[in-house]
Amino acid sequence: MSDKFKTPFDGLDWSEMQKKYMDALMAFKSPESTMDSVWINAMDDWWKSAKTDMPYESSNIFEKVLDQCRNYYFMSEQFSSLLDGMNGLENDKDRMTEFINKSFKEIESAFSRGKNTFNLNGFLDNFEQPIDLMKSAFSNSTFDPGKILDGVNPDLGKLRDQMLSIPGLGYSRESQDKSNRAIKLWANYQENYQEYQSVMLRLNQEALDLMRDRIISTSKDGESIDSMRQIYDLWIESNEKVYGDYVYTKEYAELNGRLVNSMMAFKKQSHEITEDALSAMHMPTTKSMDELERRHYELRKQVNEMRAEISNLKKQSQQKDSNTVVIKKESKPVIRRKKKTKKKTKKRVTANSSNVVELKQVKKKRVNAVKTVKKKTKQKTKKKSANKGMIEIKF
Amino acid sequence: MNPFNLNSEDVVNEIHEFNSKLAQGYKTLADLGEIEVGVSEKEAVYHEDNLVLYHFKSRTKKQNSVPLLIVYALVNRPYMADLQDGRSMIQGLLDEGVDVYLIDWGYPVSADKYLTLDDYINGYIDRCVDVICEKHNRKKINLLGICQGGAFSLCYTALHQKKVKNLITTVTPVDFHTKQDLLSHMVREIDIDQIVDTLGNIPGEMLNATFLTMKPYTLMGQKYVDLVNILDDKEKAMNFMRMEKWIFDSPDLVGEAYRQFIKQFYQENGLVKGTVRIGDDVVDLGKITIPILNIFARDDHLVPPDASKALEGCVSSKDYHSLEFPGGHIGIYVSGKAQKMIPPSVAKWLAERTK
Incomplete structure (x- = not known):
């Protein structure tokens, strides 16, 4: 790897940039300002050129890091103006509190203008998928790939009312009904998604309120905040506290249930429409x-x-x-005993010849038994050595 | 008094310093190369479908004569128990003379979506136990379950107690309706049948998203800003990347098994109520009488301690011990503290019961 990247934004004059940035920030605090900033833009430009030198796995992680850096920079910028405004208010507690309150309102408003309140590596991405799915499902269901839903956004409510008011007619009545049902389900999902988003936004605002209260109480406790990182951590803790308290409520369980259930209901219906289209093409x-x-x-x-x-x-x-x-x-010893008796019987062999036949049979049986045992032992050894390796069952 | 002991100039300097670290981090990450996981030497001794049963190579002359089978969860990958040199529960157990086997469930495919808990517990696990018993010419082995694998081990023991000598459960949920159980709370109102009927197997990313939404600001935000501060240290960066790889290495979950597990365990709390049905049998934890060691993590946000502690009241084992680990759900396997505490405790407890 070359050393060409000494800092992420190599080539920038930091003191110059700082001056320009602060001047711009103080002079032009537009209500339309979003998360775009000198730092974020510089970082994005640098990353465009640096990205190609990095292996995929590392680049994936680094992108997550940069996403959070955006948040961090954004907060730094928001708090920079607050910190500058605090000069001279140290001895006036009321004015200081009033100024902090005012600054937090501005910060809140800046946050709410950002995408999804705050970028958390696609916190709501899973729930956004059905919107894409909606389009693709309907594209698949028609032989005209004209994407019937193109141009539908953002006035979907109107489209829904129009479409659903048309009754299913003729031989395609069934598919019309299915489409109508899918749109109804999609609309239901959209409502739940919007509700979820607005709750998350509310929680973000509550977290900022909590953060503000904690900052004010810091001074009361005789403590101080010494770094930007501390401010960022305080923001994270406040969000986690507010979110954590909320997710344990029944309201959240129900909201989450509605969101997931409506998303799945829509997905299921759109699968059905796609299935019909595939089936019609013998796919x-x-x-x-x-x-x-x-x-x-x-x-x-x-x-x-x-x-x-x-x-x-x-x-x-x-x-x-x-x-x-x-x-x-x-039974071995018994046979031996018989063997012993065999010697004795030998003398009497003529007296009782049936004893000799019996003895021969016993002997034969014994030899066979020994043979069977030997054979089995051999088989077992063979099996064991085969089992020593891996046992594999495949279908 | 001004609560801030810094001004805007300090902020700019701090950001500048942060950016320097970020640049160093870029260089470190670009140079890291392949992220290797799994440290202990092992041999695959049994295959079935996607499942592989591994036998780890001994690291001591003298070993506990009863082998230990580790049953991992269906969520994420089992190399978490053997992440890297010095941060491996399995390595620790091997060093303590435990003869270790591990079930790796693999990555399920669409054709697996009809597998039920019966197939997992009375099928796969039972056949793995049989393979080990036959290999060691034993009638019983020791069992160690991890998280959901612990719940499986409990079910298995309740149904096949004659094959289990000692049972160890680690961060295992038993009571799924405790106050702090956020996962359970999150799935309470969800129509599981609809999810499974729609998706078949449950995508790993969906599960990941669920776990991350339990602490979104910390796990999706702060963690990556913290990373910038350690990126100048290659070793620390590598450790982070290993964990990150493990977190996002999530196999899909088999649909039917997921349906049964979430409904019976999470929504109905059946393990405690004695209503969980595996195949034709109802799991009655009260039937378990063998020695049990229950290990839970004090700061576990996925399986709260109370959810694990409930086990004591459900089983009939007279020889029951519990061990609290001062850490979290993952730390219990990979932290430095855990290496000193968990494997030696498990090995000692087993040794005392294998005389």
């Missing part, structure tokens, strides 16, 4: 894939059950075999 649909996967799952389950059954049967039969071997092993 594979999710429904048919689901059915295949369900059958596959059932087959897998049956195979597993049969495999378990076979394994149990094998175990049982092995156990039976081993019991037989044990019995034969236990």
Whole structure:
């Protein structure tokens, strides 16, 4: 890596920039000012050129860092003017409190002009997806890729009323009804999403109020805030406190439930519309894939059950075999005793020839038993050495 | 008195200093290279579908004769228990003479979406236990569950107690309706059937978003500003990146299993009520009589301590011990403090019960 980037905004004259920046800020505090700033713009310009030198994984993280740097810079700028205005108010508690209150109102207003109140790496991104999905679902459902919803925003309420007032007619009645239902669900989702957003905005404002109160009480406690980083941390803590208190309420659980449920209801309906379009073109649909996967799952389950059954049967039969071997092993001394008696019987061989036949049979059985045991031991050793490695079951 | 002991010039200087660190951070991150995770040597001893059962190579001459199976959660990846040298619970256990196995659930695909909790608990886990028992010629093994894997281990033990000698649960939710359980609170009003019927498997990103919204300003904001301050240290940056990789390495969740888990455990609180049904069986924690070590984290925001502590009142084990770790849900596996506390405690507790 080259050392060409000494600082992110290399080449800028910082003292000059600071002067220009402060002058501009104090002279032109437009109510329209948003999160754009000298620092943020400089950082963005630098990142455009630096991005290409970084591996993807690191660049992904660094972008998250830069997103937060934007917040940090924005706060720094907002508080810079507050800090300058505090000069000379140290001895007038009332004026100081009044000034802090006024400054916080301005900060609040600047925050509310920012996108989604504050950039938290796509805090609400998941909930924004249905808007894209809405467009794509309807594009897929029509053979004319003219995107029937293009140009619909922002006056969707009007479109909804117009479209839903037309009854389904003719042979495409069913698909018209489905589309109407999808639009209704989308509108419902939009309402919930807006409600969620406005609650988040309210919480952000409450967090700023809490932050202001904490700053004022800092001086009462005889403590002080010594760095911008402390201010930023205080902002984070205040937000987390306000948000944390709210998410434990029933109101939040219901709001979150409504938002997620309405989003899913819309997604489900739009899937259905897409499925119909695919089906009409004889394309594979999710429904048919689901059915295949369900059958596959059932087959897998049956195979597993049969495999378990076979394994149990094998175990049982092995156990039976081993019991037989044990019995034969236990019978050994008896055979020996018979052997001993064999010598004696040898003398009486002529007297009782049936004893000799019996003895021969016992001997043969014993030899066979030994053979079986040897064979089984050999098989087991072979199996064990095979099991030593990885056991693999594949479908 | 002025609450601020700084002026706008100080702010500019501070930002300038911050930018210098950011520049250094850029250089560090660009030079980091591959982020490697998982430190202990291991061998795959069993495969089934996406599941792999790993056996870790021993690091001591003498080992506990009863192997330990770690059952990880279906959420995120199990290398969190073996993140890096010196920050690995598994490495710690191996150093203490524990013979460790681990279930890696892999990344489910669409074809897995019908797998149920029965398939996971009475199927996969049971077959892994059988493989280990056969390999070691034992009838019982030790079980250690992590988070949701702990809940699975409890169900497994209740249903197959004859195969489990000792049970260790770590940051395991048991009572899902405690006051501080935010996850449970967040899913209370959600129509789980509709989610599963719509999405099939649940995307990992969706779960991540849920976890992050529990502390959004800290986890999505402050954390990255803090990072700038450590980016001049390559080792610290690498540690951060490993954790970051783990956090966002989220496999999708199998639809049916998710449906059953969220409904029965989170919404109905069935583990405590004794209503959880796995296959044809109802899980009765009261049937568990084997020794239990329950480890929970004092500052856990995902599984509050009370949610774990409830286990004591649900099981019939006379030999029941609990251990409080002074840290959070992840710190219990990766922090320096945890390395000194958790593996030695687990190994000692197991050794005392394996004589």
